[in-house]
Amino acid sequence: MHPKSTGPDAGPIRADEAEVLPPDERFDALTSGLIEGVRSRDDLAGLVLLGSASDAGEYRRDEWSDHDFFVLTHAGRGEEARADLGWLPDRHRVVLIAREGAIGFVAMYDDGHVFEFALAEPPELAGAVAGDASVVVDSADVTARLVAAGQQEAAARDAFDPVNDTNLLLVKIFLGMGRTRRGEVVNGGQFVRFHAVTHLVRAIRALHPGAEPGSRDRIDPTRRFEQDYPEWAAEIADALDRPVADAARSLFDLAVRILRPGWDEFPDRAADAIRRRLAW
Structure with a gap:
């Protein structure tokens, strides 16, 4: 109509x-x-x-x-x-x-x-x-x-949970890689380029606070991310310019490098399991 x-x-x-x-x-x-x-x-x-x-x-x-x-x-x-x-x-x-x-x-x-x-x-x-x-x-x-x-x-x-978001980030990367290796590149790309990135951004905002809630978009955490974290935003954008499998590996490596240092709750066992299963 x-x-x-x-x-x-x-x-x-x-x-x-x-x-x-x-x-x-x-x-x-x-x-x-x-x-x-x-x-x-x-x-x-x-x-x-x-x-x-x-x-x-x-x-x-x-x-x-x-x-x-x-x-x-x-x-x-x-x-x-x-x-x-x-x-x-x-x-x-x-x-x-x-x-x-x-x-x-x-x-x-x-x-x-x-x-x-x-x-x-x-x-x-x-x-x-x-x-x-x-x-x-x-x-x-x-x-x-x-x-x-x-x-x-x-x-x-707007209250982020870094543990939950990091867990979801790892799962979305793993599922996206599985779909991609199966030949479902379009669907796998959604897991990597959208879901995984969203949870990575949420985890970063939780562990490394940028703009205060008054200036940050409370609905979409990816909005104005470049203003708060220009270097990390550039690295994420560079990863997303790559084929899905390369993007997934780059985002995984970025997550470990950005989130793990000094954080005792980083899910090391899950990250190690993903490395083994994907032969990374």
């Missing part, structure tokens, strides 16, 4: 005006358009700007920043609202809209600007996590409470 268009005159931003706006002004204009669009609809109850779109994250904004946000509907009107995205600003400049799951959307404009958002009734967003967030529309008086709960959940997830 494709969301309806409201025609070439939809949205509060004229195309001939938007095309000449500098990036920061274009971003602000789209934000204003979002607020106006949500307020114009009787089925929409709230708008929450997330990440660099929020007031707290504005200092991180650059030419590659997109708009992340939640839009809340009134109770019982979620499906109706998801069927019509005519409230999006500058609607006639949207070149694609795709669904991500039951309540998620992504939209791209002809200048490459991207919207990533969830459009849901409040119960559908129960358990959602939120870092930097600005509540800009809250007509049903539930949006702020939902965001507060999401930020508490994000803070809880």
